[in-house]
Amino acid sequence: MALVGLAELTEAxxxxxxxxxRTPLLxxxxxDDEHSSLYLKPENLQPTGAFKTRGAYNRLAALxxxxxARGVVAQSSGNHAQAVAYAARLLGIKAVIVMPNTSPAVKVEATRSYGAEVRLVxxxxRDTVPLQLVEEYGYLHVHPYDDPHIIAGQGTTGLEIAEDAAALGLALDTVLVPVSGGGLIAGTAAALKLTAPGVKVIGVEPELAADAQQSLRTGELTSWPVERTYxxxxxxxxxTSLGRLPFEHVQAYVDDIVTVSEDEIRAAVAVLARRARVVAEPSGAVAAAAYLFRRGELPPxxxxxxxxxxxxxxxQLLAELLAV
Structure with missing residues (x-):
């Protein structure tokens, strides 16, 4: 399948x-210090609290x-779940969301609040039940990342970063992006490399779930077992793995992927809350953790x-992290 280009990003x-x-560049x-400056792209300000709103709405609006009329089914630990449920409600589409029974209660409750049917498994x-529901009920499967519409929607994040940096007269050197299934980094990297080709795009993931780093550095798409990533x-x-289409984008556009420790992730959540007044979940704080604690591993x-x-x-987790 072809990589997402500027036409798809613009349509999205x-x-x-x-x-x-359209979140700001803060x-x-x-x-800041004499050697480095930091800017945040606060996707926690999206209607569902995460960047996933972009891709989910782009996918459903293109149906x-x-x-x-068939309805949609999606799988997610929470943020894609909420985004698909939210987009489906806006567009009048039936949504069934399959979520791991380990998902935070706040995400499960939010998904239900948008009117979706939630199935905990x-x-x-999490990846097999949606396919069973497609076969049984005829739903359309909205994959969380291995879909060009999802990648293009998430990639609007990169378009905005490039445009806002230019408007500020800011010569961005590096953009740090969290990595999971790869939709966000695939789209963001494509947007940045196609509009601001001098920028380095670095993915960030936990040391305990570093399948994407292994995949990029070995050149082979690698999967880690659930008991490791969880x-x-x-x-x-x-x-447990990058999607195949996101992996192709990562190989084409991402300069490197670095990892951060659990202690660094937790500390980054607290720093963002206290210093930036930005509430980030641990997944949302990993890129900041790389800037705060792994600067030596980043490009100059x-x-x-x-x-x-x-x-x-x-x-409860936020209170725990702030109490340290």
Whole structure:
């Protein structure tokens, strides 16, 4: 399948206009030093609390009337779930969401609040049950990342970063993006490399779920077992493998993928809350963790943009992380 290009990215931006928030590029003077400056792209400000609104709405809005009438099914630990449920409600489409029974309660409840039917399953069944429902009921499967419409929708994040940096007269050197199934980094990297080709795009994932780093560095798409990826506190990054189409984008456009520890992820959540006044879930804080704690592993350069991909954190966990 062909890589997503500027035409698809532009169509996605037009399609999601007025639904997804055009989040700002926020300067963080508290994090600056003589060698480096930080800017945040706060996707936690989206209507469903994460960047997934972009891709989900782009996918559902592109359905034909016949496809929409079938209803949709999606699988997710929470943020894609909420985004598909939200988009389906706006477009009047029936949505069934399959979620691991380990998903944070706040994400399960939010998904139900948008009117979707939620089915909780064991983590190892999250990818098989939706296919069973497609076969049984004829639903259209909305994959969380291995879909060109999803990638293009998420890629509008990169378009906005490039445009806002230009408007600020800012020469961005590096953009840090969380990695799970790869939809966000695939689309964002494509958008940046096609509009601001000098920018380095670096993916970030937990050390405990580093399948994407292994895949990029070996050149072979690698899968980690559920019992390994589910060790990380970053529940949105527990996907066991990049999607095949995202992997092709990663190989084409991503400069490197670095990892961060569990302690660094937890500390980044607290730093973002205290210093930036930005509420990030652990998955949304991994890119900031790389800037804060792994600067030596990043490409040389002064101006860094970090995608804070989501803010749907369990309140009890947030209180725990802030209490340290």
């Amino acid at each position: 931006r037009e399609r999601i206009a007025g639904v997804a928030v 300067p963080c003077p508290w994090a 034909t009337p016949e496809e929409a 064991a983590p190892e069944e 060790r990380t506190v970053a529940d949105g990054l527990r996907t 350069g002064r101006n860094h943009a970090v995608v804070v991909s989501g803010g749907n954190v369990d309140p």
